Structures are given as C-alpha cells and as structure tokens.
Amino acid sequence: MFRHLFKMIWNKKKQNALLISEMLISFLVLFAVFSLLVYNYQNYKKPMGFDYENVWVINYNNTVKTDNTDSLNLFYETLRQTIKSMPQVKEISFVNDNVPFSTNTNQSGFTHNKKHVDHLNYHLVEDGYSTVLNVKMLEGRWFNKQDIASANESIVINNSLKELIFGKENAAGKLMGNDDDKIKWRVVGVVQDLKDKGDYTNAGIAIYHRADTGSFHWFGKILVNVTPNADATFESHLYKTLANAMPSSNVEIEHLADKRKNINYFALVPLIVLLIVAGFLMVNVALGLFGVLWYNINKRRGEIGLRRAVGATGKSVSSQLVFESLILATFSLIIGSFFAVQFPLLNVFDLPSSVYITAILLSMIFIYLLVLICSLYPGKQAAAVYPAVALHEE
Amino acid sequence: MLKNYFKIAIAVLKRRKFFTFISLFGISFTLTILMVLTAFIDKVVNDKYPDKKRDRLLYVNGIELRGPHDKNGTALSFYFFSHYASTIKGMEKISISSRFNGTNTYVNNKKIALNYKYTNDAFWDVLDFDFIEGKPYSKQQVDNGELVTVISEDIKKAYFGDVLSVVGKYIEADNVKYRVSGVVKNVPITLYMIYSDIYLPYTVSKTDDKSKSYMGRYTGILLAASKSDVPKLQDEFEQMVKRLPMPSKNYDQIFCHADNFITGYVRTGNEESSGVTIALTAIAVFVLLVMLLPTLNLVNINITRIMERSSEIGVRKAFGASSKTLVYQFIVENLILTFLGGAIGIVLSWIIIQVINSANLIDNLVLSLNITVLFFAMLTCIVFGLLSGVYPAWRMSRLNVVNALKQQ
Numbered sequence: 001m002f003r004h005l006f007k008m009i010w011n012k013k014k015q016n017a018l019l020i021s022e023m024l025i026s027f028l029v030l031f032a033v034f035s036l037l038v039y040n041y042q043n044y045k046k047p048m049g050f051d052y053e054n055v056w057v058i059n060y061n062n063t064v065k066t067d068n069t070d071s072l073n074l075f076y077e078t079l080r081q082t083i084k085s086m087p088q089v090k091e092i093s094f095v096n097d098n099v100p101f102s103t104n105t106n107q108s109g110f111t112h113n114k115k116h117v118d119h120l121n122y123h124l125v126e127d128g129y130s131t132v133l134n135v136k137m138l139e140g141r142w143f144n145k146q147d148i149a150s151a152n153e154s155i156v157i158n159n160s161l162k163e164l165i166f167g168k169e170n171a172a173g174k175l176m177g178n179d180d181d182k183i184k185w186r187v188v189g190v191v192q193d194l195k196d197k198g199d200y201t202n203a204g205i206a207i208y209h210r211a212d213t214g215s216f217h218w219f220g221k222i223l224v225n226v227t228p229n230a231d232a233t234f235e236s237h238l239y240k241t242l243a244n245a246m247p248s249s250n251v252e253i254e255h256l257a258d259k260r261k262n263i264n265y266f267a268l269v270p271l272i273v274l275l276i277v278a279g280f281l282m283v284n285v286a287l288g289l290f291g292v293l294w295y296n297i298n299k300r301r302g303e304i305g306l307r308r309a310v311g312a313t314g315k316s317v318s319s320q321l322v323f324e325s326l327i328l329a330t331f332s333l334i335i336g337s338f339f340a341v342q343f344p345l346l347n348v349f350d351l352p353s354s355v356y357i358t359a360i361l362l363s364m365i366f367i368y369l370l371v372l373i374c375s376l377y378p379g380k381q382a383a384a385v386y387p388a389v390a391l392h393e394e
Numbered sequence: 395m396l397k398n399y400f401k402i403a404i405a406v407l408k409r410r411k412f413f414t415f416i417s418l419f420g421i422s423f424t425l426t427i428l429m430v431l432t433a434f435i436d437k438v439v440n441d442k443y444p445d446k447k448r449d450r451l452l453y454v455n456g457i458e459l460r461g462p463h464d465k466n467g468t469a470l471s472f473y474f475f476s477h478y479a480s481t482i483k484g485m486e487k488i489s490i491s492s493r494f495n496g497t498n499t500y501v502n503n504k505k506i507a508l509n510y511k512y513t514n515d516a517f518w519d520v521l522d523f524d525f526i527e528g529k530p531y532s533k534q535q536v537d538n539g540e541l542v543t544v545i546s547e548d549i550k551k552a553y554f555g556d557v558l559s560v561v562g563k564y565i566e567a568d569n570v571k572y573r574v575s576g577v578v579k580n581v582p583i584t585l586y587m588i589y590s591d592i593y594l595p596y597t598v599s600k601t602d603d604k605s606k607s608y609m610g611r612y613t614g615i616l617l618a619a620s621k622s623d624v625p626k627l628q629d630e631f632e633q634m635v636k637r638l639p640m641p642s643k644n645y646d647q648i649f650c651h652a653d654n655f656i657t658g659y660v661r662t663g664n665e666e667s668s669g670v671t672i673a674l675t676a677i678a679v680f681v682l683l684v685m686l687l688p689t690l691n692l693v694n695i696n697i698t699r700i701m702e703r704s705s706e707i708g709v710r711k712a713f714g715a716s717s718k719t720l721v722y723q724f725i726v727e728n729l730i731l732t733f734l735g736g737a738i739g740i741v742l743s744w745i746i747i748q749v750i751n752s753a754n755l756i757d758n759l760v761l762s763l764n765i766t767v768l769f770f771a772m773l774t775c776i777v778f779g780l781l782s783g784v785y786p787a788w789r790m791s792r793l794n795v796v797n798a799l800k801q802q
Contacts (some may be wrong), residue, residue: 015694015697018690018693018694018697019694021690022687022690022691022694025686025687025690026687029683029687059496061601063600063601231503232500232503232504232505233503235498235500235505236500236503236505239498239500239569240569243568243569244569247569247600248600248601249600249601250495250497250568250600250601251497251498251568251569252495252496252497252498252507253498253505254496254507269755277427277684280423280427281684281687281688283419284416284419284420284423284424284687284688284691285687285691287415287416287419287420287691288416288420288691288692288694288695291412291413291416291695291698292694292695292698294412295413295698295702296698299701
C-alpha cells in the first residue's frame with residue numbers, strides 16, 4: 001500500500017514539493033517558538049528560592065567624604081542601627097548592585113581545576129541576607145560570626161555552581177578558587193538557586209562573598225525585610241530618615257514585588273508577541289493546506305470514482321488521502337528534524353538539550369495534528385463520492 | 395485592457411469564495427504584522443520630538459577604555475564634555491545631560507516614583523521641547539545653582555493633580571524642594587538619552603561631578619551649525635578622541651564616538667560588533683519569517699487556482715494570446731488581490747494600533763499610522779504580490795494548449 005502511495009506522491013512532485021517546503025518552514029517556525037516556550041516554562045517550574053514579598057530595596061550612593069574605613073564603618077553602622085530600630089523593620093542587609101530583579105548584572109569568571117567558569121554572578125552580602133530573603137540552604141550553613149576568623153575566605157555558592165564544579169559530591173567545607181591564585185575560598189554552604197532575574201529566567205551560577213570591614217566602599221543598596229503592615233506612611237518616614245542621614249546621596253526605595261512584575265513583563269511581552277505571530281502563521285498554513293487538499297480531491301474525482309467502482313470502500317479511499325498527506329508531512333519533518341537536531345548537537349545558544357528535544361517532539365505532534373485535521377474533511381468528502389456520478393462526469 | 399483584467403480578477407475572486415478568503419486572510423494579516431512593526435520602528439527611530447534638528451545632531455552616549463587585560467565602558471563624565479568635547483571647532487552648542495535615575499517623592503502619603511536627569515542650559519536649545527507652560531531654566535540660573543526644575547506633563551498630573559498652572563510652585567523630589575520653571579510634553583522612555591520625569595540643572599546635583607576621569611554618568615548631544623557641517627564635526631570629534639591622554643597604564647585604547655541618531659541609538663557598547671548590523675539582522679530575519687510562510691501558502695493556492703482555470707487559459711492561447719500577455723494578466727490579477735488584502739490590512743493595523751495605544755504598553759509611546767508606514771505598506775504589498783504571483787504565472791504560461799483544453 002505504501003509503495004502505491006509513494007508513487008502517487010511522486011507523480012505530482014512539483015506540487016508536493018511546494019507543500020513539503022511549506023510544512024518544513026512551519027516546522028522550523030514551530031521549533032523556534034516551542035524551544036522558547038519550553039525553556040521559559042522549565043525556568044518557571046523551578047522554585048523561586050527566596051521570598052520577595054515585603055522586601056524593599058534602598059538605592060543610595062556612597063558619598064561619605066572620607067578615605068578612613070573606620071569612620072565609614074561607623075557612619076553606616078549608625079545608619080544600620082537607625083533603620084533596624086524601626087518597629088516595621090525585621091532585618092536588613094547591605095548588598096552590592098546585584099539585587100534580585102535588577103537589570104544590572106555583576107559577573108565574573110575563574111578557572112577551577114582547569115574548568116573555566118564564566119558568567120558567574122557576583123554577590124557581596126552580609127549575614128542578614130539569608131534572613132531578609134529567606135533563602136533555603138541545601139548544604140552547610142549561611143555566613144555567621146565564625147567566618148571572621150577563618151583562614152580561607154568563606155563563600156556560599158548556589159546549587160548550579162556546585163553541580164558545575166563538584167558534581168554530585170558534597171561541597172560544604174571544600175576549597176575552591178582560581179587555579180592561578182594561591183589563596184582559595186572555603187565553601188561553607190550551598191544555597192538553593194535564587195531565580196533573581198525573574199520567574200522566566202534561568203538563575204545561572206552565583207557566588208556569595210561575605211562583607212568584610214572594607215566592604216562599605218562597594219555597597220550601593222540595602223535590602224530591607226519589613227513587616228506586612230509597613231505602608232506608604234512608614235515608607236515616606238523611612239525615606240526621610242535616610243535622605244536626612246545621607247544628605248548628599250540620591251535615595252530611592254523600590255519594592256521587590258514591583259521589580260519582579262516589571263522584569264517578568266519584559267520577559268513575557270516578546271514571548272506573547274511571538275506567540276500571536278506564530279498563531280497567525282499557523283492559521284494561515286492550516287487554511288492553505290486545507291484549501292489545496294480539498295481542491296486536489298475535487299480534481300481527482302474520476303480516479304476516486306474508479307477506485308470506488310472496482311470495490312474500494314469509502315473508508316479506504318479517505319484513509320488513502322489522509323495517509324498521502326501524512327507521508328508528505330513525514331518527509332518535511334525528516335528534513336526539518338535534520339536541521340533542528342543540529343541545535344542540541346552543536347550546543348547553539350547554550351540551552352539544555354532537553355529543551356530542543358521537547359521542542360522537536362512538540363512541533364512534530366503539532367504538524368501531524370494540523371495535517372490530520374486539514375485532510376480529514378476532504379478525505380470524508382472523497383469517501384462520499386458516488387462512483388456512478390463521478391465516472392459519468394468523465 | 396487593465397479594466398478588463400480588473401473585471402476578470404473580481405469575477406475570479408467571487409467564484410471561489412473560500413480561496414479568496416484564505417488569500418485575503420494571509421495577505422491582510424501579514425501586512426498587519428509588518429505594519430505594526432514598521433509603526434513601532436518608525437516611532438522609535440523617526441519620531442523627531444524633542445530632537446527636531448536631528449539631521450544636525452550628533453549623539454555621544456558612551457566611552458570604552460581598553461587595555462591588554464582590562465575593558466571598561468560606561469557613560470562619560472561632565473569633565474569630559476566641558477573640557478574636551480566643548481573645544482571642538484565648528485560646533486554650535488553642546489547639550490550635556492546625565493542618564494536618568496530613579497527616586498521617590500511622597501504626596502499625601504502616596505508614593506510617586508520618578509526619574510530625574512541633570513542637564514546644562516544648552517540642553518534646552520539643542521532640543522526643541524514643547525513647553526505646555528513656563529520656560530526652561532537659563533544659563534544664569536544653572537550657574538547660580540538655583541533649585542529650579544522642568545517637569546513632564548505626567549508628573550505635573552501625578553504630583554499636583556488637575557490644576558491649570560504649576561509654574562512657580564514647588565515640587566519635592568529626593569528630599570529637596572525645586573521651583574517649577576516649566577512643564578514639557580512627555581517623552582517616551584524609548585528615547586533614553588532624553589527621557590526623564592523632571593529635569594534639573596547639573597549644578598544642583600548631589601554627587602560630585604568634578605572628577606577628572608573620562609567615565610561618569612553623562613551623555614552629550616552636539617549641534618552642528620548646518621547639515622553639511624555634520625561630517626566635519628564628526629571628524630573633529632574623532633580627532634579629539636585620538637588626542638586624549640591615556641588615563642592609566644592599564645589602557646592603551648580609547649573608543650568614543652559621535653554618532654548620528656540611529657547608530658548611536660543601537661550602539662551596543664561593544665566596539666567589535668556594530669549595533670546597527672545586529673538590529674538589522676534581527677529585523678530582517680523576523681520579516682523574512684513572517685513573509686515567507688504566507689508567500690509559500692499563496693503560491694500554493696495560486697497554483698491550485700490556475701489549474702482550475704486551465705480551460706480559460708487554453709482557449710486564450712488557442713486564439714493567439716502570447717505567454718507574456720497571460721503572465722502579465724495573472725500578475726496584475728494577483729496585485730489587485732494583494733492590494734485588496736492590503737486595504738483590509740491597513741484597517742486591521744489601525745485597529746491593533748489603537749488597542750496597543752489604549753493598553754499603554756510603554757508609557758507615552760503613542761503609535762500611529764503615518765505616511766512612512768503607509769508607504770512601507772504599499773511597498774510590501776507590491777513585493778508580496780510579485781513574490782506570490784511570478785512563479786504560478788510562469789507555471790501557467792507553460793501550459794500546453796492541447797492538454798489544457800483536453801482536461802475539461
């Protein structure tokens with residue numbers, strides 16, 4: 001039966017070539033769209049890793065005019081006490097510019113045991129950071145007072161970095177650092193990935209350094225965990241306090257919940273636009289396929305009538321037509337998959353292969369469904385052809 | 395002749411309504427997508443408010459210092475503009491303004507987040523803001539460090555409410571009270587070099603701008619005396635950058651450019667790859683993707699339709715019509731169809747643009763169908779019609795007369 005179908009397809013190779021190329025391009029478009037969707041969905045499924053409700057970010061710039069680290073520390077420790085003494089404030093942590101949901105990134109890289117690590121998110125934080133954001137420790141502990149005296153600088157790494165460097169082994173207590181440097185860091189804990197670039201973005205790899213006595217030179221933001229009853233009145237009070245304490249600095253208070261909304265918006269809008277465009281393209285293709293198949297069947301009434309006359313059932317006639325179009329789809333899917341498979345093989349765009357493979361499967365299913373739906377009605381029509389009428393027309 | 399073709403085309407369109415619907419659907423939606431895209435690009439790139447003298451302006455948005463191991467790029471310092479850039483010959487004026495930054499203000503226990511920008515007085519001469527009321531701050535006010543400000547329409551509404559005039563009133567921002575000197579029409583945030591909610595004289599800036607480093611938080615716009623002076627000015631600027639002393643031993647190269655609007659707008663801050671190429675490739679790939687599928691679809695449908703008309707073609711050929719005439723006729727028919735789809739597309743895009751505008755996706759970015767967009771729409775129509783008409787017409791012209799007639 002299949003040999004017969006192939007022959008039928010071959011006889012009309014010119015028209016079929018066009019159909020195949022149309023399906024091929026639809027497949028490639030779908031593959032791109034599904035890859036993006038699957039990637040975003042996989043990221044979305046991962047836990048957030050921290051709490052952002054009731055956390056505020058204070059932006060300031062360090063304008064204290066002194067080179068003396070002690071007086072700088074004294075100034076900011078006083079400020080810390082002032083903020084912490086407010087009843088609505090639970091905990092605060094000074095941080096560098098790498099706060100959650102900010103579009104700024106602060107990345108570095110290093111080589112550990114000849115393995116090069118790039119795009120490493122650099123965080124400079126204080127002991128209070130884990131409480132402010134309620135992060136979840138997978139191994140070891142967060143920074144505390146013990147770390148002041150340790151011989152090797154203590155660091156906390158996130159789970160992705162741990163898997164990259166230590167694989168399945170435990171990381172807590174191990175040393176790590178750049179191969180060229182003599183001084184290594186000691187990993188005191190592994191924290192669950194914080195999706196701090198938004199719900200739909202991969203957390204990436206991150207390293208957390210503990211603030212030391214000179215760190216106030218590098219800080220520019222304060223994370224504040226407030227009680228749920230902290231309202232705009234309190235916020236304006238906090239703002240005034242800060243602005244008066246740092247008269248020569250620009251101060252801005254932002255809410256992490258708002259920042260999250262913003263960053264998600266910028267991730268979602270392009271995706272939605274893409275979905276609308278792809279949706280329109282698919283409707284277009286579906287209508288086109290339907291039209292062409294329908295017309296072809298009308299043109300082949302003679303042939304169909306003859307087949308019915310020599311004893312073919314209506315069902316076998318319609319299934320022949322459906323199979324013909326499915327074979328066409330298979331051809332285009334084989335060619336399309338050849339191109340699509342190159343993406344995971346060559347590791348383009350650095351996405352996990354599972355994303356591409358799921359996307360290929362989803363687009364295949366989609367194309368088959370599309371072709372099936374578009375050929376079912378014309379097939380049914382063909383089954384309804386009366387041999388006598390069809391042959392009479394000839 | 396054309397009138398005849400038109401009549402035939404309409405008759406054919408009426409005959410197979412389903413196919414006509416598919417064709418029109420494909421054409422109109424493709425055009426709609428392309429038109430909304432062009433409307434967006436046109437708004438971002440071609441909207442000349444408030445930099446109306448764009449053909450005389452050069453934008454300096456950043457500097458990059460490079461050494462064997464180090465690479466550092468950011469906006470520029472005020473010192474760079476006041477000491478180096480302002481020495482360039484043939485420049486009429488230079489606008490210097492900081493990047494916009496956020497702060498808060500609280501009115502009646504309500505928080506207003508606003509962006510501020512520090513500027514010099516030439517900012518108001520180089521750019522042509524539409525003042526709803528009041529006037530910009532003067533050179534003298536800037537030199538004296540007066541606490542004055544120009545605010546946007548939006549902030550006027552958010553801070554003062556629906557009042558008629560606010561000039562002379564005080565607005566508190568970043569814990570300082572500024573006297574309102576003027577109110578200007580809003581600028582969309584996509585124009586990031588110029589956009590802000592409140593504009594302040596650079597002399598009232600809280601941060602110390604006296605640092606002699608090249609890097610800082612300011613960007614500049616140079617105004618050339620006339621359009622023909624622009625290349626010369628650009629050249630002078632490049633020369634000036636070449637003469638800059640290296641700030642430290644770590645660096646051996648300085649990159650800083652005075653660009654025209656588009657190049658400056660998309661400059662990535664990476665010297666190796668031009669932002670224009672990246673932006674153009676992205677747009678080209680998108681357009682190709684959006685157009686390729688519907689075109690293939692149309693080709694498919696058109697071929698099907700032609701085969702249906704094989705008897706008509708056979709008769710015409712038998713009576714002496716040349717292949718050329720037939721191809722010509724079919725392409726004209728196809729163009730008529732495309733223009734019909736184009737008209738629907740224009741209506742659809744108008745509706746979608748209204749929806750986008752009312753959804754206020756990006757603050758103050760009001761899209762509109764203007765002449766440029768319509769021109770591009772016509773152009774895409776023609777390309778589309780030709781693209782989807784030529785191959786089927788060629789196939790048709792090769793039909794054998796005898797076969798065509800016999801098929802009936």
